[in-house]
Amino acid sequence: MGIEQRRIDDAGLARGMAALTPEKIAKTFQALIAGECGARLRTYVETCMRCGMCGPACHYFLSHDGDPSYAPVGKVSETMWKLLKADGKVDPRVIGDCAQIAYTECNLCRRCMHYCPLGIDTAYIISVVRRLCHKLGVTPMYIQDTAHSHSATLNQMWVKDDEWTDSLQWQEDEARSEFPDLRIPLEMEGADFMYSVIAPEPKFRTQLIYQAAAIFHTAGCNWTMPGTPGWDNSNMAMFSGDAEIMGRVERYHFETAQRLRVKRIVMGECGHAFRAVYDVGNRWLGWKMHPVPVVHSIEFFWELLDQGKIRMASKYPGPVTIHDPCNVIRGRGLMDKLREVVNHICDGVVEMSPNREHNLCCCAGGGVINCGPPFKNVRIVGNKAKADQLKATGVQTCIAPCHNCHGGLEDIIHHYKLGMKLKFLGDIIYEHMEKPGAV
Amino acid sequence: MQNKASWDWEPGSRVIADTRDCSGGAEWIEEPYVSPDGERVAAVACVGEAQFTLCANGQPWENVFDKIWYPRFSPDGRLTAIVQSDGEWTLAVDDAPWEQTFAYLWGTRFSRDGSIIAASIQQDGEYGLAVDGEPWEGLFENATDFALSDDGSAGAASVQVKSLGQADIATFQQGVYSIAVNGEAWDAVFVNAWNPSFDAAGKRVAAALRHSLYEYGVAVDGVPWKSRFGSVWEPVFNPATGEVNAPGRVQGKWGLAVDDQMAWPARYAQLWHVAFTPDGKTTAAIVAPEFGSFTVAVNDRPWEATFPVVTDLALAKNGRAACLGSDCNKNFAICVDGRTWSGRYDMAWTPVFSDDGANVAVLVEKQGKRTVVLNDKVYREWFDTAFPPVFSPDGGKVLIRGISGGKFMRIVVTPDAFHA
Numbered sequence A: 001m002g003i004e005q006r007r008i009d010d011a012g013l014a015r016g017m018a019a020l021t022p023e024k025i026a027k028t029f030q031a032l033i034a035g036e037c038g039a040r041l042r043t044y045v046e047t048c049m050r051c052g053m054c055g056p057a058c059h060y061f062l063s064h065d066g067d068p069s070y071a072p073v074g075k076v077s078e079t080m081w082k083l084l085k086a087d088g089k090v091d092p093r094v095i096g097d098c099a100q101i102a103y104t105e106c107n108l109c110r111r112c113m114h115y116c117p118l119g120i121d122t123a124y125i126i127s128v129v130r131r132l133c134h135k136l137g138v139t140p141m142y143i144q145d146t147a148h149s150h151s152a153t154l155n156q157m158w159v160k161d162d163e164w165t166d167s168l169q170w171q172e173d174e175a176r177s178e179f180p181d182l183r184i185p186l187e188m189e190g191a192d193f194m195y196s197v198i199a200p201e202p203k204f205r206t207q208l209i210y211q212a213a214a215i216f217h218t219a220g221c222n223w224t225m226p227g228t229p230g231w232d233n234s235n236m237a238m239f240s241g242d243a244e245i246m247g248r249v250e251r252y253h254f255e256t257a258q259r260l261r262v263k264r265i266v267m268g269e270c271g272h273a274f275r276a277v278y279d280v281g282n283r284w285l286g287w288k289m290h291p292v293p294v295v296h297s298i299e300f301f302w303e304l305l306d307q308g309k310i311r312m313a314s315k316y317p318g319p320v321t322i323h324d325p326c327n328v329i330r331g332r333g334l335m336d337k338l339r340e341v342v343n344h345i346c347d348g349v350v351e352m353s354p355n356r357e358h359n360l361c362c363c364a365g366g367g368v369i370n371c372g373p374p375f376k377n378v379r380i381v382g383n384k385a386k387a388d389q390l391k392a393t394g395v396q397t398c399i400a401p402c403h404n405c406h407g408g409l410e411d412i413i414h415h416y417k418l419g420m421k422l423k424f425l426g427d428i429i430y431e432h433m434e435k436p437g438a439v
Numbered sequence B: 001m002q003n004k005a006s007w008d009w010e011p012g013s014r015v016i017a018d019t020r021d022c023s024g025g026a027e028w029i030e031e032p033y034v035s036p037d038g039e040r041v042a043a044v045a046c047v048g049e050a051q052f053t054l055c056a057n058g059q060p061w062e063n064v065f066d067k068i069w070y071p072r073f074s075p076d077g078r079l080t081a082i083v084q085s086d087g088e089w090t091l092a093v094d095d096a097p098w099e100q101t102f103a104y105l106w107g108t109r110f111s112r113d114g115s116i117i118a119a120s121i122q123q124d125g126e127y128g129l130a131v132d133g134e135p136w137e138g139l140f141e142n143a144t145d146f147a148l149s150d151d152g153s154a155g156a157a158s159v160q161v162k163s164l165g166q167a168d169i170a171t172f173q174q175g176v177y178s179i180a181v182n183g184e185a186w187d188a189v190f191v192n193a194w195n196p197s198f199d200a201a202g203k204r205v206a207a208a209l210r211h212s213l214y215e216y217g218v219a220v221d222g223v224p225w226k227s228r229f230g231s232v233w234e235p236v237f238n239p240a241t242g243e244v245n246a247p248g249r250v251q252g253k254w255g256l257a258v259d260d261q262m263a264w265p266a267r268y269a270q271l272w273h274v275a276f277t278p279d280g281k282t283t284a285a286i287v288a289p290e291f292g293s294f295t296v297a298v299n300d301r302p303w304e305a306t307f308p309v310v311t312d313l314a315l316a317k318n319g320r321a322a323c324l325g326s327d328c329n330k331n332f333a334i335c336v337d338g339r340t341w342s343g344r345y346d347m348a349w350t351p352v353f354s355d356d357g358a359n360v361a362v363l364v365e366k367q368g369k370r371t372v373v374l375n376d377k378v379y380r381e382w383f384d385t386a387f388p389p390v391f392s393p394d395g396g397k398v399l400i401r402g403i404s405g406g407k408f409m410r411i412v413v414t415p416d417a418f419h420a
């Protein structure tokens, strides 16, 4: 079944297509290829053998009974190959289809790269398609709105400057009924680390800020949070194809940490944010590496447990299973640390298969969940494979140290009636740690 | 600004206060802040459940608040903090809260001499600036990127002038942002308007813009430049000539545009943090001549010394320049006029020049202890914590402000107290 048979109405895509002309498409495409795409894209085009070995790597392909149009190579041939063949001389409908494929049928999870005998990075090619769609203004409405929010507020949820610090102070108040001398230190120059989170935390999931503060307080950490924009480590502009706004967001994030003279940035349990900060945004700005070391929560919790700064009073009753978030597992190699943490805090682990760097994506990542309600079903149906995988473990709890993964997994757990609970590492550590300072 | 000449510049060391003096009756004392002249040390003290005060040199304020944060000394030595009572926020200055209170207040800022104090406020869901306690007459649906002119006579912010519906991408792309100066928005609206900054006299304002999702530019007093860029960073006024300088991105490379013309050709992988000498003759910026390799360019001439990361560019009045180079936030080096000092530190703060530009002092940290380095020579004592150094007006002495074992020390030294 080709993309023509599964088109979905989206106000952003429709609006974008309506404003396009074939001339504009060709001109924009040709300029993009000449100006922003070098040897990497050319090599991929020239070397792909169309062998299809990448097909079974993709959860969309697996979930759609091997429909070749969902294979990585199928998606690339419907988008970039088609555009290259026509030198961009295509009509607006083709761009709409390219956008639907690129934004909602690929999570940029990079699993397929591991299955391609030539190591072709389909996610990169799809990112270039997204970049084109951004330049042509054909982007799904909700992710575009999120990119707008990043541009105006430097966070992804239109959180205003005062709402940010106000919600931290509120959580500090709440936490003081449990730990009377707990602080969420704001703007404390020279702290060991700056803790950064994604905008849904102050907006909807303030409990996660409470939990992190309780853990850092108990561990005796010397930490701070910024009182200014630059606190949000998420970056949907990276996924909408708006590299310029992505860069702006990352500049403020790093410069906030530099201004606070912290040694490193510790990030909450989010995968894509790690990719933005650790890999993509920093490089767009000209830094080869991250200008301030970035530590994902998995690694930081591992340190706290390893150094005995946090001790568990009890273990979470298991067994549990572990979902490996693509961006910190394939992207950073935290699979062993994740397992060590989970084994330390939970009573027994049943591994999913496949797992670790071969994990199947949650189908929310890469900005797909941020494309909003019109595409919810695409994610759910497109990840039946993950639901099967979860079910096969036979356990009641899945640990997923990533916000996007939570979003995606919640939906499939609900839809496929898996009856599983989803947990962050922080949920369990907070619940089961020794709390010597608590009343 | 406090008149530096009237400070105590007699070489020697004095213990100003024990930061633990406030702890009688306090449940906890927060991190210390010190006055520019080093005569006072202050910290937030929790004196009961949801009861906070500020304690300076062992003396608590009379006022007690439900919450206090962001204690900061103004350049003229007054002690300020953001305070909340009965759910209402305001700013307290030397133990006297502003009369007017707000639903929220944050982002304290000072005029250069400290005589004027401003803060961002939110009242009834509307946003603006309050200057010495007086809010702007015009408030906005949202405001960010607040700025106060050097003399404190004017304030500006990036403001939202039209409402947006839920996921209202069409209205957003028509433009709902502008720049407000003293509570009044420019007539023009833009897709984004960021980083307003004032000229030296506080009369003109420049801002970075996004004209569409793809075209970036600069506006001065509401009038956009003709130039369009792939991206821009914050524009700044040359203090002597009044020319507006802004880094602009052209075909993937950064250059420096001055008054709507590319002055430094776009050849850098990065260019930001533009700074000037007061005579306007020297323009410097942090640049990356190549991907991954940063330095400082003075009048478009990059230094040869490069680092993976460069921050904290400082310019002396006489045109000398200094910055910090680091290996991704480790091994901080101080680089002055392109020559890198021998010392390496775990952390460092913005280099400070003496008024005549002859000497450079930097607060540094190593193995958790802090001290001051002068011209690559290290002060003999390391502190638990310390604050940036200050030069005497003649540049011949350095004021060191450090805390060890809870005792805040004010130390005036001559260069012979520093050793290679």
Ligand code: SF4
Binding pocket: A057, A058, A059, A060, A071, A072, A075, A105, A106, A107, A108, A109, A110, A111, A112, A113, A122, A123, A361
């Ligand atoms: S979703 Fe993952 S596996 Fe599928 S095509 Fe995209 S990057 Fe490859």
Ligand code: SF4
Binding pocket: A047, A048, A049, A050, A051, A052, A053, A054, A055, A072, A073, A115, A116, A117, A118, A119, A120
């Ligand atoms: S596995 Fe690699 S070479 Fe084979 S079709 Fe997929 S991308 Fe092309």
